[in-house]
Amino acid sequence: MVRDFVIDEMLDMKERQGILLNLLNEYLDKGGYPEVLLKNVDPKSYITTLVESILFKDIVKRYHVRYAKKLHDLGLYLITNHSNEFSYTRLKNVLEFKSVHTVENYTDYLNEAFLTFNTERFSHKVKEQMKSPRKVYAYDTGVINAVKFKTAPDTGRLIENLVAIELLRRGKEIYSYKTRDGKEVDFAVKEGMRVSQLIQVCYAIDDYKTKKREVNALVKAADETGCDNLMALTWDYAAKETIGKREIHYLPLWKWLVT
Numbered sequence: 713m714v715r716d717f718v719i720d721e722m723l724d725m726k727e728r729q730g731i732l733l734n735l736l737n738e739y740l741d742k743g744g745y746p747e748v749l750l751k752n753v754d755p756k757s758y759i760t761t762l763v764e765s766i767l768f769k770d771i772v773k774r775y776h777v778r779y780a781k782k783l784h785d786l787g788l789y790l791i792t793n794h795s796n797e798f799s800y801t802r803l804k805n806v807l808e809f810k811s812v813h814t815v816e817n818y819t820d821y822l823n824e825a826f827l828t829f830n831t832e833r834f835s836h837k838v839k840e841q842m843k844s845p846r847k848v849y850a851y852d853t854g855v856i857n858a859v860k861f862k863t864a865p866d867t868g869r870l871i872e873n874l875v876a877i878e879l880l881r882r883g884k885e886i887y888s889y890k891t892r893d894g895k896e897v898d899f900a901v902k903e904g905m906r907v908s909q910l911i912q913v914c915y916a917i918d919d920y921k922t923k924k925r926e927v928n929a930l931v932k933a934a935d936e937t938g939c940d941n942l943m944a945l946t947w948d949y950a951a952k953e954t955i956g957k958r959e960i961h962y963l964p965l966w967k968w969l970v971t
Contacts, residue, residue: 729948739853740870741854743755759858763791771825775817777818779814787828791827795848798845829851830849831849833890834907847888849873875968876899879901886902888900891929891936895925910939911943912944913944944962945964945968946963
């Protein structure tokens with residue numbers, strides 16, 4: 713849920729953009745739970761209590777979970793490692809589960825409780841797609857900030873998570889994509905049997921090395937998939953750039969969210 717807002721039309725574009733970026737920052741920090749936005753409760757305290765209740769009451773009771781502490785550890789681990797790839801085998805080893813099957817089941821429970829969701833890596837080969845690592849996202853950015861121990865700002869991964877939430881809300885079929893030479897694209901949107909859009913998410917695109925890495929991945933993925941709709945979502949940069957026969961649209965995240 714996003715709170716409705718009205719911006720004074722008498723303000724100039726720079727002032728409007730500043731207001732929108734402040735609202736976006738607030739949403740990234742607090743998330744979209746109505747109680748947090750409308751009832752002036754402390755976000756961290758409320759959301760932490762909510763997550764604990766979902767894990768130990770809703771999921772444990774509904775699915776008769778035998779190892780509640782393991783479920784709790786898995787939930788916090790996945791939320792903390794949002795916007796990253798994972799495999800069930802690695803989770804089993806890191807969190808010392810007895811079986812991969814239990815990890816798979818517990819991950820499904822977290823998804824069904826709307827705490828986390830996963831995206832697969834796109835491939836035209838179903839078997840390869842099923843075997844590849846998945847990426848995990850939280851359903852709410854406020855949950856991430858409530859349970860995660862932060863040593864430094866991690867806005868890049870937070871906005872990637874937010875884009876995943878919005879694509880899901882828009883009903884898009886989304887995947888991650890990795891080129892044959894290992895370059896990564898955050899989102900491949902699939903329509904029917906084809907990739908209709910490739911999206912890269914980058915907080916700051918003004919660094920030359922960062923821009924080169926993100927753009928090269930988009931162009932390479934476009935060549936492999938035949939997709940011509942290439943987008944890079946940034947914090948506040950807007951432009952169009954042609955590289956070879958490919959056109960890349962750079963769009964501020966706030967503008968993409970309200971269109």
